Amino acid sequence: MTKLEKLLSQYAAYHLDRKNILTHFIGIPLIVFAIICLTAKAGFVVAGFPVTLALLIIVVSVIYYLSLDVIFGVVMAAIFAIAYPYALIITEMSMMHWFTFSIATFVIGWVFQFIGHFYEKKKPAFMDDIVGLAVGPLFVLAELVFLIGLRKSLEERMLAEAKRLRSEMDQKSIKVVNAD
Incomplete structure (x- = not known):
């Protein structure tokens, strides 16, 4: 299993309900855009070029996404390239x-x-693993790609592993409740 598959599966284990995924199509882009807007105000000039905190965060994020998957990384770079000027x-x-x-x-x-x-009846993924905050935007992109019929083998592997992980989480929850 690739690192991308592992991260998407771990995130998907908290996001198996379609209503939850649909709310993430709205929520995550809003959150990401808000962070870009908030951090685009802080910056400095290097050789006449304005460098904002948002730009630095975008560059680091794109490098991370590219390290996981070139196609997703390039698409995320394009999305950021469109969003950043609006944030400015x-x-x-x-x-x-x-x-x-x-x-x-x-x-x-x-x-x-x-x-x-609320629909999912699970807490957000980042509450168990802070990396979920970085994986969330990538998960939304992956879900959109799956929705339009692309990368189906990745979707199948991710869902199979997510369901397995979810089952483990549910079993742990049952054990904790029974122990009380």
């Missing part, structure tokens, strides 16, 4: 409007996340 436009707002927009977007994104986990 948001930073041109007054401080109050920029901050209000960014925080509201962040909160709305998390509301969608928690609604999805």
